[in-house]
Amino acid sequence: MMPSEACRFLATISGIEDDTTGANNVAKALDYQPLALASAAFYVAKVRELHPHFSWDDYLKKIEKGKLALTQEILAKANPIYPITMTAAIQIAVTRELDCDEEMKHVLTFLSFCAPQPLRLDILTNYIFSVGGVQDKEDIGLRIQGSSLILIDKRKDGVYIRLHKVVHDIVKLTVINDSMNSNERVRIVRAAVISFNQFIDETMPWTWDKLDYVAQTKHFVGHLKTLSMEIGPKVAAEELKKDQSITDISLSSSLRKLGRITQCNAEYHSARAFYSAAVKVIDDTQTLEGSRELARGCTGLGRVTSSLGFHQKGKEHLERALSIHRNKPELDNVEAARIYSFLGKVERRLGNRPQAKDNFNTSLLILRKLNLEQDNDAAHTYLHLGSVQCDLGDYLEADQNLQLARSIYLEKFAPGHVN
DSSP: OOHHHHHHHHHHOOOOOHHHHHHHHHHHHTTTTTTHHHHHHHEEEEEEEOOTTTOOOHHHHHHHHHHHHHHHHHHHHHHHTSSSSSHHHHHHHHHHHHHHHHHHHHHHHHHSOOOSSOOEEHHHHHHHHHHOOOOOHHHHHHHTTTTTTTTEEEEEEEEEEEHHHHHHHHHHHHHHHHSSSSHHHHHHHHHHHHHHHHHHHOTTTTTTOGGGHHHHHHHHHHHHHHHHHHHHTTTTTHHHTTOOOOOOHHHHHEEEEEEEEHTTTHHHHHHHHHHHHHHHHTTTTHHHHHEEEEEHHHHHHHHHHHTTTTTHHHHHHOOOOOOOHHTTTOOOHHHHHHHHHHHHOOOOOHTOHHHHHHHHHHHHHHHHHHOTTTSHHHHHHHHHHHHHHHHHHHHHHHHHHHHHHHHHHHHSSOTTTTO
8 A cells, every 4th residue: 555545544444543653653564565454453443442542652562572463363353254364364375385386485585584675686586596496587587576475666776576574574484484404594595695796796896895885785785684694693604615616715705795785884783794704614714815815804804893892802803814914925915004004993992092003104104115105095094093193192293194194085086075
């Protein structure tokens, strides 16, 4: 239903005429699905006959506690035309799709590991291919289009699919249940990680890690946030690498990418889960390429750990990244300069200003040796060095470094740029 119609519908049946905000919230929570709205309104109306002060907020608390199906039983018992609840009816439809159609089973399984919001069809297609489903992109689209459980939304940037909120809840409960063994869960999470990375590589190969391009990733960050909840508590990172189809380095890189994207979107808990898994997957590496990836994972993990307020732990991860660079002098010195700069910021947060200043100066020394003292990395470091010098009362030196930072920013960016 349209939002305005849904609110009027709720008010008419429930008898609550003076709480449009509450009705709006309930309608949104039920995804404007007519039968779900009817069940909600009828339930509230019956409850208010005994408890006149029962409100939409009270109803929302019930469905947040997982009692949606319970509230629907009241309408089912009172309505001889429709003697089963909507939840039961959807459960039948979901079970039928899972039992009778292998491709739709893959579709619903993947969506159950995602958030109840629109998802680019391309990401789902990548997943179907990675788990060995159909090899025809158009065929996948036709199967989805023919399902009454899935909604399709065509936008300028592509086709999006989603499930009604109530359908998503039931699919999740049906798919991710006690009968799902750990190997199957690991396989799904690994395939999901690969699918999102394939989409990133195809649509934003050069911008995925840039703060300036957060808008490009915003549409799937909610899904990454949901997926991150599987890694660690339910799926051990070490289990993810037990697959010969993808190398440990590649898997670690894929997890790190998802960590960086969630980090850019300020989802630090999710970022920490991805970075932590990226480090664990490759923890025992001996190769140069593996060491490079491990250092990058430790760097990201250190940054987000500090962003969450655990500065000492974040410092330890960054120091480990530095030790990898010291042991492998062939690694990129620019990345070492960045680590020193990140470490300087963490030291400042810990109140260790002299150490912070030393780290910033070391970072700049490396960049000067590489003739990169006019680069963005140098500008960021000049900025933070100037800030810590202000803390220490060295205002003349601070002024010089802040002026240097600004001159580089003015050369690299437009005058109105955030930097």
